[in-house]
Amino acid sequence: MEWWVSMPKIELHAHLNGSIRNSTLLYALIHTPLFWELARVLGEKGVIVFSDVEHVIKKNDRSLGEVFKLFDLIHILTTDHKTVTRITKEVVEDFASENVVYLELRTTPKKNDSIGMSKQSYMEAVIEGLRAVTAVDIDFVPHKFNTQDSLNTIAMNDACDGTRRKKTYVRLLLSIDRRETTEAAIETVKLALEMRGLGVVGIDLSGNPDVGEWNTFLPALKFAQEQGLYITLHCGEVPNRQEVQPMLDFLPQRIGHAIFFEEEEWRQLKTSKIPVEICLTSNIKTESISSIDIHHFVDLYNAKHPLVLCTDDAGVFSTSLSNEYKLASTAFGLGKREMFELARNGIEFIFAGDEVKQYLVGAFDSAAKKLN
Numbered sequence: 001m002e003w004w005v006s007m008p009k010i011e012l013h014a015h016l017n018g019s020i021r022n023s024t025l026l027y028a029l030i031h032t033p034l035f036w037e038l039a040r041v042l043g044e045k046g047v048i049v050f051s052d053v054e055h056v057i058k059k060n061d062r063s064l065g066e067v068f069k070l071f072d073l074i075h076i077l078t079t080d081h082k083t084v085t086r087i088t089k090e091v092v093e094d095f096a097s098e099n100v101v102y103l104e105l106r107t108t109p110k111k112n113d114s115i116g117m118s119k120q121s122y123m124e125a126v127i128e129g130l131r132a133v134t135a136v137d138i139d140f141v142p143h144k145f146n147t148q149d150s151l152n153t154i155a156m157n158d159a160c161d162g163t164r165r166k167k168t169y170v171r172l173l174l175s176i177d178r179r180e181t182t183e184a185a186i187e188t189v190k191l192a193l194e195m196r197g198l199g200v201v202g203i204d205l206s207g208n209p210d211v212g213e214w215n216t217f218l219p220a221l222k223f224a225q226e227q228g229l230y231i232t233l234h235c236g237e238v239p240n241r242q243e244v245q246p247m248l249d250f251l252p253q254r255i256g257h258a259i260f261f262e263e264e265e266w267r268q269l270k271t272s273k274i275p276v277e278i279c280l281t282s283n284i285k286t287e288s289i290s291s292i293d294i295h296h297f298v299d300l301y302n303a304k305h306p307l308v309l310c311t312d313d314a315g316v317f318s319t320s321l322s323n324e325y326k327l328a329s330t331a332f333g334l335g336k337r338e339m340f341e342l343a344r345n346g347i348e349f350i351f352a353g354d355e356v357k358q359y360l361v362g363a364f365d366s367a368a369k370k371l372n
């Protein structure tokens, strides 16, 4: 097994629906009545050329604007309780299979009255997906909320067959979509607070960066901050002088992307030491950055700024966390040990307590002994 696959890794920026498997997306597509209706309207009399459909879904390079159109399509296909549960289970298993030992998964709770879905029932479907994971043991309930009833699987499986199984920590972030109103954003924060005992640890602000205004989300984000939820913001994905500085002034625990910063904003970022979630493939495929050679990873890495490599949307961008490590290693000339240290440094920026951090330090320490 290649070192970038076998080494332990920490994933802190992964959107649930963006991490969907192609096969699951295709399955959802052909099982959607709307799809067949569309085919009929297009004059294909219900006959679909599968490879054509596959091509559209697997299309590689899309601008940031096109990506958000694709998300609207994905959401039409995946927003029902059963599919949300299935995607959650698969996404967690996929990350675990490439030795992700700690995963923070984010998703936008969705409401759809026509199918009886509330933001809460959407999230319950996510939790059901976590409970359905069988390939590995997962730990998603923070220790202080752990009761007999919600005890995680690790102990049970160890007791069953006496062998140690792989364990992955999973924590959830609820995303506020930039299309949402202040009230809808506050509803998401309240839901996050109610679901703290089920692994929800924080709030993310995401969605099309050309839509919405910072002031719309600020009341909800302030409320979340006051209540002790962790916060990460998509920041500087497009040039927006009105936003980047207020976002940095807000002092979120992390930010994602940080691409279009002015000189003064870089300075502020570096002084603040706010960790940055770096998504190389996503930035290149959405053409937010024209070439990997000029990616700001290099400047931040050389400045020893806190960084963590992430996938963003492993399904949509056809990548994996292992692939991101391999890419960084090749593109920036970093060796196995430097990449290992980079991954290990991520422990500091996770939205979980000391107990989890200690476990992860142990996992990295034992993996370090095998690194040659």
Ligand code: 5GP
Pocket: 015, 016, 017, 018, 071, 072, 106, 107, 108, 109, 175, 177, 205, 206, 207, 208, 209, 234, 237, 282, 312, 313
């Ligand atoms: P979901 O929240 O539905 O599980 O995951 C997909 C959603 O995450 C998208 O609709 C979008 O709101 C958000 N998202 C995924 N990738 C990106 C990205 O690269 N930038 C931003 N700003 N939002 C994203």
